[in-house]
Amino acid sequence: MTEITVLDPHTGDPATTVRAAGDSEVAAAVGAARSAQPGWGRTPAEERGEALRRMAEALAGAAAELAELNRRETGRPEAEARGGVEAGAATLRQYAELGPLHRGHSLRGDVRAADYTVRRPRGVVAALTPWNDPVAVAAGLIGAALVTGNTVLHKPSERSPGVGVRLGELLSPLLPAGVLTTLSGGADTGRALTADPRVDVLAHVGSTAAGREIARTGAETGVHVIRENGGNDxxxxxxxxxxxxxxxxxxxxxxxxxxxxxxxxxxxxxxxxxxxxxxxxxxxxxxxxxxxxxxxxxxxxxxxxxxxxxxxxxxxxxxxxxxxxxxxxxxxxxxxxxxxxxxxxxxxxxxxxxxxxxxxxxxxxxxxxxxxxxxxxxxxxxxxxxxxxxxxxxxxxxxxxxxxxxxNGVFAGAPGGAAQPRGDSGEGYGFGPELLDEMTTASVVHLGAPVTAGAAR
The missing domain is CATH 3.40.309.10 (Aldehyde Dehydrogenase; Chain A, domain 2)
Structure with a gap:
């Protein structure tokens, strides 16, 4: 059994030790997520939104605990860490409202016909999240994926594993079995997860080096990739x-x-x-x-x-x-x-x-x-x-x-804003309503008037 121990960057003393998921555990989790997805995808959008509201309340209730874990693992000041937890809860509430409103488009080609699009969940989402804002980023990817009917396998950073484990303990019991699973571990766990052909989306926020590897995997397997990676702003x-x-x-x-x-x-x-x-x-x-x-x-x-x-x-x-x-x-x-x-x-x-x-x-x-x-x-x-x-x-x-x-503002921006990084900084939209599109596919439907037996031609 492989363990990950994180040292408190203030003192150098051990802060957290967690067990890393091995290949067999990753494979079993992917299988469970694949089995749970059809039922979760058929759940009415309003019920999925209500689940996110419960998750937001659980997150807000544990803000002090998560902030202290974050401080011990990464050194982030407790007030800032708590702000990240509160931002995560706000994001879940936002997607609880946006999810049921997510819709396709329509086009009239004839007075007796209509074309429209139906948004469908992509399936199983692997969400790989960073250590520098571990709750807020995870809440965004997890919330957008769940509210659109996907199941989620969350791999938190090995630099903040305790926060990731506790996040899973708080949120997963509020959902049906297999809908949200946390997989702790380092690069080996991440590779086992991203290489599994039963995963449909790779959503990654982290380093450019890891993002490049994930992009190569996506190019080889055809999986949908969403990345926000390094910057030189x-x-x-x-x-x-x-x-x-x-x-x-x-x-x-x-x-x-x-x-x-x-x-x-x-x-x-x-x-x-x-x-x-x-x-x-x-x-x-x-x-x-x-x-x-x-x-x-x-x-x-x-x-x-x-x-x-x-x-x-x-x-x-x-x-x-x-x-x-x-x-x-x-x-x-x-x-x-x-x-x-x-x-x-x-x-x-x-x-x-x-x-x-x-x-x-x-x-x-x-x-x-x-x-x-x-x-x-x-x-x-x-x-x-x-x-x-x-x-x-x-x-x-x-x-x-x-x-x-x-x-005229280094960290300015409206709530719910999204961005589309480019170059070595990534691809696809992160956060905002646009992330709901990233987590779904569109099926085009043409609905024409039927011709019944005996009808005049």
């Missing part, structure tokens, strides 16, 4: 914006959850007219973050080594440290808020996802230069532009090849 600060506000936005985008957010700011371009003032204010925020509060750790020491490696390589290539940049003494996996200037596109820090509390800065001579640099790269998740000019905002929307363009 830029922040472009235009001339004319308030420097303090711009620094606040940059600090939020780069340092929130220690930079471990899917749409975190990974590279910063500052117009030269505001660059020094923004840099001074951003540096002050970075230093204050680590001086006034115990710094939030990264998820583990292996990830910290990766983040520090990118920072060190950038400094060796000519970048200058304004704050942070060193591994502190003591237990755990802490890393300080870090600000670097003089960064170039040749540096991995500006080309690859760092996923840490790092703000690498390039000063640009014009908005157009910054926009051109922001549009570079193989990722296409999100981008943020801070500008007082409407024409510059519209130019950014037209030219940035990303799924989400955020103007």
């Amino acid at each position: 830029p922040l472009l600060v235009d001339a004319g914006v308030d420097p303090e506000w711009a620094a606040e936005q940059a600090a939020l985008g780069c340092f929130a959850n220690a930079g471990q957010i899917c749409t975190a700011v990974e590279r910063v371009y500052l117009h030269r007219e505001v660059a020094e003032d923004v840099l001074d204010a951003l540096t002050a925020r970075a230093l204050r973050r680590d001086r006034e509060d115990p710094p939030q750790p990264l998820v583990d020491r292996a990830h910290r080594a990766q983040v520090h490696g990118q920072v060190s390589a950038a400094v060796a290539a000519g970048a200058q440290l304004r704050a942070g940049g060193g591994i502190p003494d003591g237990p755990g996996a802490h890393y300080p808020a870090t600000v670097l200037t003089g960064c170039t596109s040749a540096m991995a820090l500006m080309r690859e996802e760092t996923f840490g509390p790092v703000a690498p800065v390039t000063v640009v001579g014009s908005f157009e230069e910054g926009l051109s640099l922001a549009a570079e790269g193989r990722y296409g998740l999100a981008a943020t532009v801070l500008t007082p000019r409407t024409d510059h905002a519209l130019q950014a929307v037209a030219e940035l090849p990303v799924g989400t363009v955020k103007v």
Whole structure:
């Protein structure tokens, strides 16, 4: 029997130990999900929505417990972790309402005939979810899949397995047997699940490397793939914006959850007219973050080594440290808020996802230069532009090849919003009403007038 032990990134002490599902257990779970799906798919949509409402209440009732588990496993501050649980409950309630309203389209080709589409569940969904927001992301994929009549096999990240197990214990008993099953484990468990030909959808939120492997599996088997993977999201600060506000936005985008957010700011371009003032204010925020509060750790020491490696390589290539940049003494996996200037596109820090509390800065001579640099790269998740000019905002929307363009707010967005990442950041829609379409197929029906016996011809 294989076990996974996660260390508390604050102290380095063991936080959670769970058993990893082996190949036979994965195969049995897929079989049970396949057997349960027809009955769940025939369940009226309103009843499936009611099940999601019960799940949302169970989630909300366990918010404190799940938040504490999340804090111990990943280092996420308890208040933020609790916010993720509450967001997950809100998402389940949203899909409880949207699911019964999900519908097809109609077209009249003749006064005595009609064409229309019927949405059908795809079947069995494998949902592979990340550690950095383990409840909110899982609730989105699970909720959209269940309310449209699919059954779900959930594999949480091996970096937050306790949260995943507890989530399954809370939600699965509220559904018929086989409708929602949690499978703990690492890469081997994930491969056994994604390679099973009885799975119809692979829904993955996580690293680009894992996403590529899943995409290859989908290409070989024909399974439907939905992916939100890594990003290298830029922040472009235009001339004319308030420097303090711009620094606040940059600090939020780069340092929130220690930079471990899917749409975190990974590279910063500052117009030269505001660059020094923004840099001074951003540096002050970075230093204050680590001086006034115990710094939030990264998820583990292996990830910290990766983040520090990118920072060190950038400094060796000519970048200058304004704050942070060193591994502190003591237990755990802490890393300080870090600000670097003089960064170039040749540096991995500006080309690859760092996923840490790092703000690498390039000063640009014009908005157009910054926009051109922001549009570079193989990722296409999100981008943020801070500008007082409407024409510059519209130019950014037209030219940035990303799924989400955020103007004047790094984490702005309406509830229920969806995005369609591109490039190495993924494929398909995540969240929102559009995710219901991803979880279903459309059958086109042509309904014509019958010709009865003896009818005039």
